[in-house]
Amino acid sequence: MPVTRLDTAWIRAARRAIDPVFLDTPLYRCEALEPRLGCAVSIKLETANPVRSFKARGTEWLTSRLAGSASRAVVCASAGNIGQALAWSGRRRGLDVTVVASRSATRVKLDRIRALGAVLELVDGDHERARERAAALALRDGIRLVEDSLDLETCEGAATVGLELVEAAEAFDTVLIALGGGALATGVGHVVKELTPGVEVICVQPLGAPAMTLSWRQRRVVTTDTADTIADGVAGRCPVPAVLDDLLLVADDAVLVREESIVAGMRLLLDHAGLVVEPSAALGIAAVLEDRDRFAGRHVVTVVCGSNVDPDAYHRWVGPAPFGHRP
Structure with a gap:
């Protein structure tokens, strides 16, 4: 594997130092989502902790x-x-x-x-x-x-999510990761590529905040003048060069998704998984919705990375419909 800034030994050390309340978050197959997405779907739920994010x-x-x-x-x-x-x-x-x-x-x-x-x-x-x-x-x-993502400890801590994924009993072939500053994507991507190299690592970013994805595609830092998305947690404009270097080594693809797909993903997670999530956490589901043919027949894992969302904004986007009553 090409050398990134990360080291799996340090990531294992991080796991020993992190308060257990943030570790071993739920990972489960969500069969209720599968007819809507056309593939096997497992959720890594990084919202079940005191700060409701990874x-x-x-x-x-x-x-x-x-x-x-x-x-x-x-x-x-x-x-x-x-x-x-x-x-x-x-x-x-x-x-x-x-x-x-x-x-x-x-x-x-x-x-x-x-x-x-x-x-x-x-x-x-x-x-x-x-x-x-x-x-x-x-x-x-x-x-x-x-500095989130630039400070290596933030990436190493996020990478412990990857350790839990690769140690899971059920195998998967694709992991979908929200892409903002890059700590989660580079951390999980590093572990997955080192320990399960056949798994495809796909990063997902909003079309309205594409700086890191454009940088990945062009293999150089690309900044944008604006970031216009409801997914505020990933709405950066100026990628960090060292983080991009790591991402180039571990990501197989980086895709952009529309705002309406993010909202649709949030609705699916509410109605069929009982989860209220912030927009960034629905990016993986949005990616499948936009390209069902690509993921058909696969077993994908999506990291549901946060649930800190303003209730009024959430209801504007998703609506107050009860579980199971959306088409």
Whole structure:
């Protein structure tokens, strides 16, 4: 296997350091989805934990390694999920956590960051402006800047999802991974390609926020001027070069999906799996909906990566229909 920044031995070490509440999340065959998608579907449910996303796997590993250092303060930029995770892990280890986010970020995510004890600073503009402000605060105050996906610990923590996938009893031939900054995709992709190289790793991104997918396709960093998608958790515009280098080595494909397919995926997960998820978590289902012929006859695993969604927005997108009553 080509050499990425990741090392499976370090990923196994991360699993030993992460609070067990974030490990061994449910992985199960969801037969109710299969007639609608035309393939066997298993769900890796990364929402069944205190921060309702996979992100705390990375922040647990990162903060465990900071616990003995002289610096007791960290800052990060967040669309919401990494901020919650860092706040949770930092509080557990006595760290002072500052999170910078856009004023337009999902309200429920911002409220939860505050509730977990972090200092929250809001900025005008999008997530890239928040990244710039977080970097400026770290430089000004001499504190540790946590950069999701660039900091290797965030990728190694996310990669523990991959260990759990490849150790599962039932074999699969495709894994569909939401693609934003790249921690989940590069982490899971690394483990899958090293331990089960025949499994196809497909990354999925919204058509309205395509920067990392375009970069993967062109094998160079491609930035975009805007990111316009309901999937705020993956709405970056400026890929990190080192993360792209890793992604190029582990991803077999990167696809873009339409907003209406993301919403349709959320509806399917509600009606046929009983799951309320944020848009980023429905990207894998959206990819199958847009290309059923490609996945016909396969056994796909999709990582349901988060469920931090504003209730009002969710009902606008998906509607309040009871389970099992949508065509």
